[in-house]
Amino acid sequence: xxxxxxxxxxxxxxxLKGRLKTATRGYQLLKDKxxxxxxxxxxxxxxxxxxxxxxxxxxxxxxxxxALAKSLTDSTQVEEAFLMPSKTIKLQCKxxxxxxxxxxxxxxxQQQSQGLPYSFLSMTADMDSVVFAMDKLLExxxxxxxxxxxxxxxxxxxxKNKRRVNALENIMIPQMxxxxxxxxxxxxxxxxxxxxxxxxxxxxxxxxxN
Amino acid sequence: MYxxxxxxxxxxxxxxxxxxxxxxxxATSADQAIELVKKLSNGEFAVLFIEExxxxxxxxxxxxAKTKPYPAIVPIPSAKGATGFGMQGIKxxxxxxxxxxxxxxxxxxxxxR
Numbered sequence: 001x002x003x004x005x006x007x008x009x010x011x012x013x014x015x016l017k018g019r020l021k022t023a024t025r026g027y028q029l030l031k032d033k034x035x036x037x038x039x040x041x042x043x044x045x046x047x048x049x050x051x052x053x054x055x056x057x058x059x060x061x062x063x064x065x066x067a068l069a070k071s072l073t074d075s076t077q078v079e080e081a082f083l084m085p086s087k088t089i090k091l092q093c094k095x096x097x098x099x100x101x102x103x104x105x106x107x108x109x110q111q112q113s114q115g116l117p118y119s120f121l122s123m124t125a126d127m128d129s130v131v132f133a134m135d136k137l138l139e140x141x142x143x144x145x146x147x148x149x150x151x152x153x154x155x156x157x158x159x160k161n162k163r164r165v166n167a168l169e170n171i172m173i174p175q176m177x178x179x180x181x182x183x184x185x186x187x188x189x190x191x192x193x194x195x196x197x198x199x200x201x202x203x204x205x206x207x208x209x210n
Numbered sequence: 211m212y213x214x215x216x217x218x219x220x221x222x223x224x225x226x227x228x229x230x231x232x233x234x235x236x237a238t239s240a241d242q243a244i245e246l247v248k249k250l251s252n253g254e255f256a257v258l259f260i261e262e263x264x265x266x267x268x269x270x271x272x273x274x275a276k277t278k279p280y281p282a283i284v285p286i287p288s289a290k291g292a293t294g295f296g297m298q299g300i301k302x303x304x305x306x307x308x309x310x311x312x313x314x315x316x317x318x319x320x321x322x323r
Contacts, residue, residue, distance in 0.1 A: 042313075045303065049300050056286075060287050063226065070225075085231055091256045093213065138230050141257075146282065148299070151303050155307040
């Protein structure tokens with residue numbers, strides 16, 4: 001492991017020791033953070049999978065029924081019926097935070113409903129049931145959107161965090177340890193050198209006196 | 211801000227969603243879908259559903275949108291049935307976060323018993 005390019009001085013040694021302490025602490029914290037995020041992620045991912053299975057099944061069923069119902073009616077008539085929706089939905093969006101990751105929190109806040117967008121005369125009863133089924137499904141779909149987005153963002157954050165942990169564990173901390181060792185050795189060596197030099201000088205002076 | 215719901219796909223199959231208050235945008239090709247996604251990511255739409263068949267063709271755009279909290283772009287199946295693209299997305303997320311796919315593997319082994 002390459003050591004850092006620094007001057008072997010006492011100042012640098014002190015500074016590096018401080019940094020190593022911070023890095024070790026940060027490493028521990030980040031590791032704990034990853035653990036907790038993974039725990040939460042698994043819960044959310046399970047929910048995501050279950051929701052998606054339900055939504056996919058129900059939506060395909062509803063869309064197929066819609067296609068069937070549509071085939072029984074004149075296509076222009078269908079278009080006309082759906083041209084002006086009688087309903088508008090408004091969402092309420094908040095940002096909640098999971099382990100410092102901002103994730104969306106979407107709920108349907110207001111739903112102005114006036115029933116079907118067409119008169120009972122113009123469409124078959126099949127179409128009515130499709131619209132009602134869709135209505136029920138919509139809430140689940142919005143929920144799926146929230147959960148899926150949360151899942152995405154958490155996965156992203158976990159990956160980033162893992163990288164940070166790895167960088168600290170395998171690069172930063174060993175590098176600093178190596179450098180600290182190097183500086184300590186160098187300082188010791190200098191000290192020994194100066195002691196030896198002093199002894200040598202002393203013995204030369206002693207010799208001259210004699 | 212962020213209070214509308216949109217769906218991108220073939221107008222014939224998703225028209226039913228219009229009846230429940232979702233705004234419907236017609237796209238039949240990948241280019242149209244990309245343009246719509248860009249246009250609709252302007253800060254008004256919180257949720258964009260997109261048909262799986264279209265979503266499969268524009269992975270780059272979806273990947274870019276994943277980093278922001280809004281809009282949440284969610285692939286949905288069309289009337290032809292689910293292609294498994296949405297499930298694959300969850301699988302990818304799990305693999306990304308944990309390193310190995312534990313959710314789906316587990317299911318397979320329990321099913322096999």
